Amino acid sequence: MRNFCKECGKAVSETMRFCKHCGTEITRNVPKNEAPLQKTETHAENNKNNTQNQIQTRKTNKGKKVLSKKQKIMTGLFGLLLLGGLGFVIWGNYYYSEANTVKRFRDAFVEGEAGTLQKMVTVQGNTISKEEAEAITHLLTEDDDYDFEFIKDKNPEKLFEELPVFKVAASNKKALLFFDQYEIEAEPQYVSIYSDVQGVETTFNEKEFPMLEEARSYTEYGPLAPGVYEAKSAYQTDFGKVDNRKTVVLLSSENEYESEVEVSEVTLSVSKLYELPYDSIQFMINEEKVDIDMEDDDVTVGPLPLDGSMELTGVAKTGWGEVNIGPIALTESYQDVEMDLLNDQLKEAMSQLILSFSEDYVEALAQQDASAIENISGALQETLDYDLFSYTDGNGFSGSLDEVGISFTDMIEVEDNVYEIPVQIKMTGTYDKDGDPEEIKKDAVFQLQYNKNNGEWNVFYFNESYYTTGSNLEFYEVSGEEHQGVTADDSDEEADSEEEELAEIEVLVENYVYDLVDAINAGDYSLVEGNIAPGSDFDTMQKDLVARLYDAGLTQEVLSAAVVDMTEIDSGEWEVTTNETIVLNYSSGETETEDYQWVYTIELTEDGYKITNLE
Known part of the structure; x- marks a missing residue:
């Protein structure tokens, strides 16, 4: 098939x-x-x-060649690249054109796009900083009065008319290595910041810009881009940094502003209220130690900020403890500084001494006897006996002490370490045994002496006939004890009582201490020889002592002298013990303070009581 x-x-x-x-x-x-x-x-x-x-x-x-798949792909890509390149050239020429550059600048300015402005704007050929770009954007937000037409009309070209500090110019650099481009040139800005002190440094929008010149009163900065900046001026002191911020608008080539930094040297005028003594004192400004020479009337410190941030404080060491001073705000170039060393502790010590004396004083008025006043020198007791009772009829005060007013604000220094204070003593009573009690006010004055060695105070002097009342009395409570006054008695007129004898001896010894110092300082033995038994061995010894110490250039000063014990060892012969504090000033300039305890032998002579020996 x-x-x-x-x-x-x-x-x-x-x-x-x-x-x-x-x-x-x-x-x-x-x-x-x-x-x-x-x-x-x-x-x-x-x-x-x-x-x-x-x-x-x-x-x-047989007459046509067939393309492979790869060849077809390559051909397509080439076509796309050709079209893309053509479009890129068209886009680049437009985007980097002068007109579009102006438009982009206008849009970035209006929208506040600092990043875009930083890429577009130059100053003297250099790209501006981020801080400068932000300053440009602030031109629209700084003040409501700014009303730019180019924003309303959306016309970029008007921008350069209204802000002539900007202009468009061809760049000498290629965009993307190929395109001609344009940039926005900004006129360089220079600003001088003035200040009272040299060394003030200023930043703009927190950025440091070149410092062109630093003079005594101003500092010039630049170049900067135009715009609105926060200028921060700062100054570093030994006690801290101070600064001030302010808004500055830079739209012209030269600009000037005050830094407004409140800095200045400060002159301190230091004074001591009441001139009270102190051992040492340390001042501080904001916890920084400041050395101030108290011998100078005025002391200059700083420069310091005067905005209230600086405070002056101090600590004084005294015999009654540490006393704080201040704080005192430093806001002026001249500042008074008052040192008030009268603190509550010192007031307590002084007031207790005055109150104790006042209680004894009323007792003395009742007994008509100054010996009732304790803890005073024999010399003061003798003075009070004369001042208080010379003109009385012998009748004592019957009544009580009600209160005591002390005016510390009126205290003054009358001599070295002796301070006078007005006091008002209020009593209720009478000097007439048949009379009715009445209120009695006595304006008196106390003089209190300060002992630097032991830090204790004592009554140096008292006068009940003071001519004025203290301006600012502080009243203190007292015991209110009732006193019964003595009545006049002829027996009181008997002379040479034991009390008078003791007072005479005490005055003799105290006078000797002060007179001996005067004799040594003056080289004149006659100033002290009246207290010494003439012709005695003690007389010869003291005459030699005065001459020897004077020739050595030694001077002395009595800080205190007090009789602490009196013992009769025989009829008309006494031993008197004293505590003495003496300042020794050597010719070398060295100074020493010495405490002594002496036992004097006092004998009754034809010329009265005299000193015959010293141990």
């Missing part, structure tokens, strides 16, 4: 896999039944037509 190609209808052998006439694959599955004749003829006709078409196709293909 013969086989035929289904495509071209020509006979093929059974062993062929492809038709040798048309190349069609031969199907081996041949139906058992023979196909109808009409179908065979139609099929043969189709095969004939197909064969002719294939022959024609082969002829055509």
Whole structure:
């Protein structure tokens, strides 16, 4: 059975896999039944037509080269690149054009895009900083009075009319290595910051800019881009850093502003209220120690900030404890500093001394005897005996002490370490045994002496006939004890009583102490010889002492002298013990303070009591 190609209808052998006439694959599955004749003829006709078409196709293909798949892809890519490159050139020429550069600058300015402005704006050919770009954006937000037309009209070109510190200019750099481009040139800004002190440093928007010139009264900075800056001026002092911030607008080439940093040297005028003594004193400004020479009337410190942040304090060490001074806010270039060393502790010590004296004083008025007043010198007791009782009729005061007012604010220094204080003594009573009690006010004055060596106070002087009342009396409570006054008695007129004798001896010794110092300082023995028994060994010894110490250039000063004991060892002979504090001033300039305890021998002579020996 013969086989035929289904495509071209020509006979093929059974062993062929492809038709040798048309190349069609031969199907081996041949139906058992023979196909109808009409179908065979139609099929043969189709095969004939197909064969002719294939022959024609082969002829055509012989004249045209077929592209591979890779070649087709490459061809497509090339076309796309060509179109993309053309579009890129068109975009670049537009984007970097002068007109679009102006528009981009305007848009970035209005929208406050500091990053874009930083890339576009230059000052003297250099790209501006982030801080400068932010300053440009602040031109729109600093003041409501800014009303730029180029924003309303959306006309970028008007920007340069309203802000002539900016202009567009061709850049000498290529954009993307290919395109000509433009940039916004900003007029360089220079600003002088004036200050009262040299050394004030200023930053703008927290950035340091070049310092062109530093003069005594100003510092010039620049160049900066135009804009609105926060200028922070700072000055470093020995006591801390002070700064001031202010908004500055830079829209002209030269700008001037005051730093307004409140810094200045401060002159301290230090004075002591009451001139009270102290051992040492340390001043501090904000806990930083400051050395101040108290011998100078005015002391200059600083420079310091005068914004109230600096406070002057001090600690004075005194015999009655530490006294705090201040705090005093330093806000002026001239500052008065008053040292008030009269603290509560000192007031307590002084007031107790005055109150104790006042209680004894009323007792003395009642007894008509100054010896009732304790803890005073014999010399003061003798003075009080004369002052208080010379003009009385001998009748004592009957009544009580009501209260005592002390005016510390009127205290003054009358001599070294001696302070006078007005006091008012209020009593109720009478000097007439048959009279009715009445209120009595006595304006008196106390003089209190301070002993630097032991830190104690004593009554140096008292006068009950003071001419004025203290301006600010502080009243203190007292015991209110009732006293019964003595009456006049002829027996009181007996002379040479033991009390008078003791007072005379005590005055003699105290006068000797002070007179001896005067004699040594003056080189004049006559100033003291009246207290010494003439012709005695003690007389010769003291005459030699005065001459020797004067020649050595030694001077002395009595700080205190008090009789502490008196003992009669024989009729008309006494031993008197004293405690003395003497300052020794050597010719070398060295000074010493010495405490002495002496035992004097006092004998009654034809000229009265005299000193005959000293141990």
